[in-house]
Amino acid sequence: MPIASDLPAVAYFPAIVRDECDSPIDALVLLGVPRDEATDLVAATWNEGNGEAARAQDCILCDIDGGRPVAVLRTPEGRWAACNAFPEKACGARREAERVLAKLLKRGRRGLVAEWKRG
Template sequence: MEAARRYFPAVVRSEHESALDALVALDLPRDEAMDLVVAAWERPGGAIVAAVDGGRPVAAVPLADGRWAACNAYPEHACASAAEAERRLGRLLRRGRRGLVATG
């Protein structure tokens, strides 16, 4: 049985050509980032979530144009609907910041 899809807000830090590049930009060690990309290979389309700096959640999120966003992730705000996650994202964004709703 497939797990229910969850949506969570993410604040974009930068964009990259690959998931590996996005994870490395988030300060994950390259070998750990490669392990995460390989583990996610069988479930395309979803975010790759990791923890850095003592547990701070980050994510590499696929974009519509094929690039990947390196994001600060907020899985503690995960919800069952994209609309609710979008509303929560609006509360997290500061002026000039860009965010998106990720699935995981």
């Protein structure tokens, strides 16, 4: 299910927000990931390094429904956005990804630029 192996070590890609949730597990379930698999994905992203408290990564990227990429992103407010992701449009710079996102947004949709860091 994870699709991150195709991305460079650091990449920025556009994502269109479908909804916001209080937890990354709830956001993955909203996107159609079975709850037990969502729990496993979130647990696999936890980091405990550099003296920081353990927490999930800010971006969880996976495929669902036969290859449709989705992402769960932490919002600036601390919630979790369930998003349709476009990793095939990944860019090396945030500004480039913001331009691509602007082209994808229409009819009042809201989007975010995801920052992917291979861990």
